[in-house]
Amino acid sequence: MKREILLLILFGAAVTPMAAQDWPMWGGMPQRNMTSAMKNLPDSWDVNSGKNIKWKARIGSTSNGNPVVADGKIFLGTNNANPKNPEIQGDKGVLMCFRESDGKFLWQAVSDKLESGSENDWAEQGVCSSPAVEGKRLYYVSNRGELICLDTEGFTDGKNDGPFQDEVHKGPTDADIIWKLDMMKELGVRQLFMASSSPVIWEDLVFLGTSNGRDSTDEKVPAPKAPSFVAVNKETGEVVWQDSSPGEGILHGQWSSPAHGLVDGVQQVFFAGGDGWLYGFDARTGERLWKFDLNPKEAVWPRTRNYGVSTPVWSGGRVFMSVGQDPDNGDGVGHTYCIDPAQRGDITESGRVWQCDTIRRSISTAAVADGLVYISDFRGNLRCLDSGTGKPYWTYDMMAPVWGSPLVADGKVYLGDQDGDVAVFKAGTQMTKISEIDMGNSVLSTPVPANGVLYIMTSSELYAIAGSPGGTEAGGSER
Numbered sequence: 001m002k003r004e005i006l007l008l009i010l011f012g013a014a015v016t017p018m019a020a021q022d023w024p025m026w027g028g029m030p031q032r033n034m035t036s037a038m039k040n041l042p043d044s045w046d047v048n049s050g051k052n053i054k055w056k057a058r059i060g061s062t063s064n065g066n067p068v069v070a071d072g073k074i075f076l077g078t079n080n081a082n083p084k085n086p087e088i089q090g091d092k093g094v095l096m097c098f099r100e101s102d103g104k105f106l107w108q109a110v111s112d113k114l115e116s117g118s119e120n121d122w123a124e125q126g127v128c129s130s131p132a133v134e135g136k137r138l139y140y141v142s143n144r145g146e147l148i149c150l151d152t153e154g155f156t157d158g159k160n161d162g163p164f165q166d167e168v169h170k171g172p173t174d175a176d177i178i179w180k181l182d183m184m185k186e187l188g189v190r191q192l193f194m195a196s197s198s199p200v201i202w203e204d205l206v207f208l209g210t211s212n213g214r215d216s217t218d219e220k221v222p223a224p225k226a227p228s229f230v231a232v233n234k235e236t237g238e239v240v241w242q243d244s245s246p247g248e249g250i251l252h253g254q255w256s257s258p259a260h261g262l263v264d265g266v267q268q269v270f271f272a273g274g275d276g277w278l279y280g281f282d283a284r285t286g287e288r289l290w291k292f293d294l295n296p297k298e299a300v301w302p303r304t305r306n307y308g309v310s311t312p313v314w315s316g317g318r319v320f321m322s323v324g325q326d327p328d329n330g331d332g333v334g335h336t337y338c339i340d341p342a343q344r345g346d347i348t349e350s351g352r353v354w355q356c357d358t359i360r361r362s363i364s365t366a367a368v369a370d371g372l373v374y375i376s377d378f379r380g381n382l383r384c385l386d387s388g389t390g391k392p393y394w395t396y397d398m399m400a401p402v403w404g405s406p407l408v409a410d411g412k413v414y415l416g417d418q419d420g421d422v423a424v425f426k427a428g429t430q431m432t433k434i435s436e437i438d439m440g441n442s443v444l445s446t447p448v449p450a451n452g453v454l455y456i457m458t459s460s461e462l463y464a465i466a467g468s469p470g471g472t473e474a475g476g477s478e479r
Helices: 183-187
Strands: 053-058 065-070 073-079 092-099 105-112 132-134 137-141 146-151 176-182 200-202 205-209 229-233 239-243 259-263 266-272 277-282 288-293 313-315 318-322 336-339 352-356 367-369 372-376 381-386 392-397 407-409 412-416 421-426 432-438 448-450 453-457 461-465
Touching: 065 132, 065 448, 065 453, 073 137, 105 146, 132 200, 176 183, 200 259, 200 266, 205 266, 229 266, 259 313, 277 318, 313 367, 318 372, 336 372, 367 407, 407 448
Parallel strands: none
Antiparallel strands: 053 461, 065 073, 073 092, 092 105, 132 137, 137 146, 146 176, 200 205, 205 229, 229 239, 259 266, 266 277, 277 288, 313 318, 318 336, 336 352, 367 372, 372 381, 381 392, 407 412, 412 421, 421 432, 448 453, 453 461
């Protein structure tokens, strides 16, 4: 049973696209819209000849934690199949840090696998969380279900910062832990297969899903009272508020990530539960403001009832969300919703702006730009819809499963697939494919734009792609 990433997805929007600069978290900004205002991004390259390849770096063999770019560095989650430290061998969860300018490996955070095995920590899947960076602090969820705060400099500065002083590895290429919250030990969480939530930061809080789920036989929820959603103080790691709304209703696992938005003057955080409901909370207090059933009334688990694996997107006063299941469950009926989060209570009817039922199960997050929403499903279909009405404009079949999400930037739409192809389209109501590039290995991630460079992560390599020819491979330990 291969769970190469149920996560990537895990597979956002600023109400206005972000400027050409860093991409410090999953989706670029807390709204999680997969869009960017960046210009002059390449629409063709070749990984064999090196055309438009600025540099490349080897990572693991299964890489689920999408890259983020901040503070002159690139951070991503992977496994230990290509050890950066020859003294650290075996299956581990790894968060790697590279220099943005040339791909030089700087440091890594390494976590042992859980003793309970694949029920809680699937073999070879590594770190599935995309980190969030603010200033000199990085927040991510380890394979062991720990929310960890790191110093972005690692031990390269020779200092052991923060109250946590018990790092196992303290060499110049190791991570410097500021604090950690073990959600399994301290909150009673029982993650199913993996912990995959990508944190989002607002003011002094870090929001994340705990990945609390059923047992591997799907017979019961071992910890129904454990939190599914938490808000944590970013300075101390203390839990500020928590919510266990899905409770016994969790259908399988919970692998979505939260989003944040300002709704009619109220700061809200949006969480997709493993019970098939989307929830809106007051970001400061944790008060549940509304809930929305992401399934038709007649839907029945597991054939037609789904839950959110993708990330909700806040854009233009609306929340966009697709539903799916564990990719091991295959293709099936899915839905995409546009929701008005200004309502209160059960807003399944009152908050529904539109619903698209032609989409299949999806673990992909939407990209909303210029009145259009681009969304892909697990079967491999990329759809362009009107963001106000849900009217379909065009569909393109990638002819392979899609785990990641579409990116809209520089008037183009980028999307990768499991077969290793990245397709580039002209953004707009007419379907125009510009190019299709073979990356040589599965692309289960989402393309990331930062500072004029496009970053694409395959299962085993990270590519920096720019407009001018390069062909340089990152040197030293990256080879």
